[in-house]
Amino acid sequence: MLLILLGVLILHLIVLILLIVSTAASAWSVNGEWSKELWYNCQTNSKGYHCGPSSNEDWIQAVQALMILSLLFCFFSLIAFVYQLFKLVKGGRFFFTAIFQILASLFVMCAAIIYTVRPENDSNAQFGYAYVLAWVAFPLCLISGLIYIVLRKKE
Known part of the structure; x- marks a missing residue:
């Protein structure tokens, strides 16, 4: 049982790290001369590497908000797992x-x-x-959530 809990915890931490990197990284869309991310648009030219804020369009703000929400919910899920690990009654899910x-x-x-x-x-x-x-984090996060549904606390 301890190995299963450790495996689920490691999977959860991997998902959290993937979400943090995909939210903060600078390469959601790339071209030879520029890269776009959720927060900045960067460009390489003869004067060097320059970054400016991303556009204020609705779609990019929706992506930003959803990625932050996914990070928060994944983190709160980790906190809830640790709390339930110690406080959940025997046999509880x-x-x-x-x-x-x-x-x-x-x-x-x-x-x-x-x-x-x-x-x-x-x-x-x-x-x-x-x-x-981000696409790799999606199925891993879903699998992790489904494992939590099946998982029961045993003593």
């Missing part, structure tokens, strides 16, 4: 933790979908590693 984790997965999925269908001006742009990490 981790429903509260599972709900938070599944909501986090839905938020990151919605953010990635909105970013996928965004209006794009440059046809040479490619999705960057932060975008891929």
Whole structure:
């Protein structure tokens, strides 16, 4: 039982790290000369590397909000798991933790979908590693939430 709990905790921490990196990283969309992220647009030219704030369009603000919500819900899910690990009655299930984790997965999925269908001006742009990490975090977060639903506390 201890190995299962340790495995679930490690999976949860991996998901949290993936969400932090994908939210803070600077490569959601890349081209040879520039990169776009949720917070800044950076460009390389003859004078060096320059960054400016991202656009104020509604779709990017929705992606920003959803990624922050996914981070918060994943973190609160981790706190709820640790709390329930010590306070939950024998035989109880981790429903509260599972709900938070599944909501986090839905938020990151919605953010990635909105970013996928965004209006794009440059046809040479490619999705960057932060975008891929967000899509990798989604199924891992969902699997983690489903494991919490099945998991029972035993003594």
